[in-house]
Amino acid sequence: MTAVALWLGATAAYGVDALSSRKSRWALVADLLMALGAVCGIALIAALWHNLGRPPLRTLGETRWWYAVAVPTLGLLLGWRFQTRAMNALACLMGAMFATLNLQHPEAMDRTLMPALQSPWFVPHVVVYMVAYSALGLSSLIAGWTLVRSLWAKKALSPSDVDLPHRLVTVGLPLLTCGLLFGAFWAKEAWGHYWTWDPKETWAFLTWFAYLTYLHVRLRHSVRPALNLGLLVVGFATLMLCWFGVNAMPTAQESVHTYTRD
Amino acid sequence: MASSAVRSGFWDGPLGYAQAWVVAFASLVVGLGFHFAIGYDSPAGMGAVLWMAWALLASMLVIGRAMRTSQVVQWITGIPFAVASTSLVGAIALVGGVVPQSVVQGWGAPSVWSAWPFLMALFPMLANLLGSIGKRSWPLNYSNVLYILSHAGLAVAIVGGAVSGATLERKTMTLFEGQPSQLAEDAQHRQTKMPFTLTLREFRMDTFPPTLAIARRDASAPDGAHVVNGSSFLKAGALERIDGYKVEVLEFLPKAASVGSRWISVPWKTASPAARVRATAPDGERFEGWVSCGGVESSGAALELGPDVALAMPRPRPRKFQSSVDVDHGGTRRSVVVEVNGKATVGGYDLYQLDYDVAMGAASPYSVIEVVRDRGLPVVYLGMAMMLAGATLHLWHGIGGRK
Numbered sequence: 169m170t171a172v173a174l175w176l177g178a179t180a181a182y183g184v185d186a187l188s189s190r191k192s193r194w195a196l197v198a199d200l201l202m203a204l205g206a207v208c209g210i211a212l213i214a215a216l217w218h219n220l221g222r223p224p225l226r227t228l229g230e231t232r233w234w235y236a237v238a239v240p241t242l243g244l245l246l247g248w249r250f251q252t253r254a255m256n257a258l259a260c261l262m263g264a265m266f267a268t269l270n271l272q273h274p275e276a277m278d279r280t281l282m283p284a285l286q287s288p289w290f291v292p293h294v295v296v297y298m299v300a301y302s303a304l305g306l307s308s309l310i311a312g313w314t315l316v317r318s319l320w321a322k323k324a325l326s327p328s329d330v331d332l333p334h335r336l337v338t339v340g341l342p343l344l345t346c347g348l349l350f351g352a353f354w355a356k357e358a359w360g361h362y363w364t365w366d367p368k369e370t371w372a373f374l375t376w377f378a379y380l381t382y383l384h385v386r387l388r389h390s391v392r393p394a395l396n397l398g399l400l401v402v403g404f405a406t407l408m409l410c411w412f413g414v415n416a417m418p419t420a421q422e423s424v425h426t427y428t429r430d
Numbered sequence: 431m432a433s434s435a436v437r438s439g440f441w442d443g444p445l446g447y448a449q450a451w452v453v454a455f456a457s458l459v460v461g462l463g464f465h466f467a468i469g470y471d472s473p474a475g476m477g478a479v480l481w482m483a484w485a486l487l488a489s490m491l492v493i494g495r496a497m498r499t500s501q502v503v504q505w506i507t508g509i510p511f512a513v514a515s516t517s518l519v520g521a522i523a524l525v526g527g528v529v530p531q532s533v534v535q536g537w538g539a540p541s542v543w544s545a546w547p548f549l550m551a552l553f554p555m556l557a558n559l560l561g562s563i564g565k566r567s568w569p570l571n572y573s574n575v576l577y578i579l580s581h582a583g584l585a586v587a588i589v590g591g592a593v594s595g596a597t598l599e600r601k602t603m604t605l606f607e608g609q610p611s612q613l614a615e616d617a618q619h620r621q622t623k624m625p626f627t628l629t630l631r632e633f634r635m636d637t638f639p640p641t642l643a644i645a646r647r648d649a650s651a652p653d654g655a656h657v658v659n660g661s662s663f664l665k666a667g668a669l670e671r672i673d674g675y676k677v678e679v680l681e682f683l684p685k686a687a688s689v690g691s692r693w694i695s696v697p698w699k700t701a702s703p704a705a706r707v708r709a710t711a712p713d714g715e716r717f718e719g720w721v722s723c724g725g726v727e728s729s730g731a732a733l734e735l736g737p738d739v740a741l742a743m744p745r746p747r748p749r750k751f752q753s754s755v756d757v758d759h760g761g762t763r764r765s766v767v768v769e770v771n772g773k774a775t776v777g778g779y780d781l782y783q784l785d786y787d788v789a790m791g792a793a794s795p796y797s798v799i800e801v802v803r804d805r806g807l808p809v810v811y812l813g814m815a816m817m818l819a820g821a822t823l824h825l826w827h828g829i830g831g832r833k
Contacts, residue, residue, distance in 0.1 A: 249829060278661045280638040280747040283770035338828030342821035349814050349821075358771045360600070360782040360802040362810060363591065365543045370527040377520045381513060388509040419530050 171212070172267045174205035175240055175260035182257040195253055202244050202260055209237030209263070222281045225294040228412060229275030234295070236266035238302040246303070246339065254332055258309050284424075289354030297347035301407060303340030304379065307333040308404030311397040318394075325393040333400055334386060341379045348372055359424075367419035371410035378403040445505035450514035453554055458518060461550030470540055483553055484592070490557050494564025507561035515555035522548045559585050580820030587813025594806030601801045602784060605630035605755065614801050624801065626759035626776050633753050633786060633797040637746035639663035639684075640703045640723060644673040647738035659744065664705050674712045677741065681706040688728045693720050700726040700793040707733060709741050717741070726793060751783050753797040768799060779803045 181198035188194050213233060216224040224230040243259025311333045318325050351372070356362040363369060382399040389395055414420060441449065468475045490506075497503045505511060526534070526542035539545035563585060566577045601614035601622065610629040613621050641660045648656040658673035668679040685701035686693040693704035702725030708718045717735050723743040724730030733741040752769040757776050766774035766781070774781045785798035 246829075278641060278659060278747075279663060280749070283748060283750055286750075287771040335828065339825065342825035342828060345817060345821040346825075349818055352814065356807075357773065358782075360773070360780060360800055362807075365526060365541070367527055370523055374520060374523055374527055377516060377523070381516060381520070384509050384512050384516075388513075414527075417528055419528060422530060 169271065171205040171208035171237070172264045172271070174201045174208065175264040175267075178202040178205060178240075179257045179260045179264070182253065182260070185253075198256065199244065199253075202240055202256060205260070205263070206237065206241040206244060209233075209241070209267070213237060216277070220277055220279050222279060223291050223294075224277065225291065226281060226285060227275060227277070228415075229270060229273070230277065231294065231298060231411075232266050232270050234298040235301060235305075236263045236270065238298050239263045239266070239306060242299060242302045243306055246306075246336065250332070250335055252332060255306055255310055255336075258313060259306055262305065262309060284358050287354055287358060289350055289357070293347060293350040293354055296343050296350060300340045300343035300347055301411065303336045303343065304407060305404060307336035307340060308400045308407075310336070311400035312404075315394065315397050315401070325397070327391050327393050330386070330390070330393045330396045333397065337379060337382065337400070341376075341383065344376055344379065348376055367417065367423045368410070368414050370419075371406070371414050375403070375406045375410045378406040445501065445510075447510040447514060449505070450511040453511070454514045454518040454551070457515075457550045457554050458522075458547050461545070461547035464546035464550065465539065468546070469538070470544070480549070483549075487553070487556050487560055490560040491564040491567075494561030495567055496564075498565045503561065503565075506557060507565050508558075511554070511558045512562070515551075515558050518551045519548075519555050522551050556585070556588065576820060576823050579816050579823065583813050583816030583818075583820055585813070586816060587810050590806040590809030590811075590813055592806070593809055594804050597805045599779075599801070599803040603628055603799045603801055604796055605753070605799060606796045607632065610758070624779070626757055626779075628781075628799065629756040629758075630797055631754040631756055631765070633794050634750070635748060635786065635792040635794070636750040636752075637792075638749050639665070640705075640743050640746040642670070642672060642677055642705075642707070642721065643742050643744050644675060644735070645732075645740050645742050646673075657744075664703070664743075672741075675735065675741070676710040678708045678710075679705050680708055680718075686722065686728075688720075688722070688731065691720075693722060693731075698727065700791065702726075702728055702730070703743070703746065704731070705743065707741065709733060709735055711735065726790060751786065753783055753799060755781070755799070 178198045178201035181194050181201060185194035185198060213224060216230070216233070224233065240256075240259045240263035243255050247253055247256050247259075311330075314325070314329050314333075317323075318329075351369070352362040355364070355369075378399075382396065382403055385399055386396050414423065464479065468479065470476070493503060494507050498507075522542065526548075529542070531541050534542050534545070537545075542548055559581060563578060563582050566574045566581075568574070601616050601624075603611055603614045603624070605611055605628055607630050610627045612623050612627045614624050615621050641663060643657050643659045645655045645657045647654065651657075660670050660672040660677065662668050662670045664679055664682050666679055666682045668682075670677050682703070682705045683693055683695045684703050685696055685698060686704035687696045687698070687701055688704070693706075702722050704720055704722035706718070706720050708716060710716050717733055719733040720731050721733050721741055721743045722728065722731045723745045730743070732743075735741055750769060752767060752772075754765065754767055755774070756763060756765050757774075759777050766776070768774050768781045768783045770783050772783075780802045782800040782802065783797070784800040787794035787796060
């Protein structure tokens, strides 16, 4: 709750900063609120981990908490690294949205962890995926926002509009690759198969392919920003289907990767 | 005449996306042709086609390098070809991600992933991948090494996967306690003799301590009841609030059997847990009684809290499945433990805990062990390691480590 308030406060401060002439002061206040929100979120995850006695990474609700915390944290860190605050307000809003979703639909978390998940690969696999999802989510959010803004203002897009989302993809896609490979190593140890085209694996492959396609198109067509930004939106839609949508698909019953308590 | 001129112009001009899409779809059409002409019942026919395809693909490594200045090779190893061919593979994978395999089997293919259209759609994608690796194989500067690590890593992993698919041995051995067995069964129920003997000493299934749940009759819920699970493991004195009810555990028996209206502690392996609980409703009304999930010997018990509400104990969740097995191999005997996420290796075969008698739970008289030998695995792991190295370097670039 505190983190949500801090992130919303940070969003407001970034908004005031955009309108104000004394930019640096408001931006610093916003940075501080964003960082405090991230600290609160990290403390929440640490408390959950401690109380449950296992990594809080098993169910969709638990991974949503990680995502809610990772997006603003990563936004702040990469913003500092890339010397830009352009994504910070969107990162705060996304974090606040995911956290609010969890607050409105609290999930009963139990302390059990089924045998398949008791592996040294569990934490690196899911955490790397969450960080990758955060970078790619931010990238697509900025892409979508840029597309909508250009349509609204009837203003032509410039190739430089793709720079920031593209830089986020160059962080997110390697991590997505690592997550995919960690999952394959783990599956071999647990079940004897590194790849079985299970529905969840298939959608992870599709998500990876979608971003690979973007990367290759971008290499050849860097002067077509609308195409690049559009592909990023498609990539994020695939990612969301992989994360949440698989459970609702006709193939869901064939998946062994459903760990939400029935 | 006019049509011929158009077709000629289409292939003579600069080759780009349109031509790449035509090739990609042609591979799909060829795949559909094989689906109907060769089918899946002739391993010799399938093998011949796949060996030819692999030979052609391997030659792309050399062609990509030796003829890298040719316009056609530039096109095959270029981005439009990559985008078209990977998009087609992605589109077929999308079918596999949405359509249940049982439906695909109704179309005559064992699965999307071994269907001819998918295998043939992979062909242009791999031609592009291998040709581009050949093209970028020299000089070994930083940029090319980075390219090779990620692209050749993927290619090596796919080749390893193909070797795995062709040579994989995957069988199951059903072991009964104290009875040595050398027989393994494949998916077609053909039995073979393994070069080792396994004897199950003990199958163990540990569970987490049970929890409680409030169930409300709800016709709209999938199982006819809306269930709110508690999160605390049961122990005497535990106190928890579930769905508005304050629930206190007065007595907890990890292994119990019912005697009339009460439960007593018993030493049986298959006995179920039971707890005497007190529940206080939001309006202050109190209920007291026994709850148990039941098991092989006893049926369960729930505490009625109203006409449509009850306090129940869901079955405890499994914590560990474990088989202690004696292995006789090459004149020596040793003991191994096989569990989920904890394989054992015997004579080049990996042993995995696969199944047990679910109805009997911890008292299962048998354990099913999966026996796997995967000769392509080292190649797959080499490819994955290269991909990991490539991804790490790309990440370093991404965060600005090297411009």
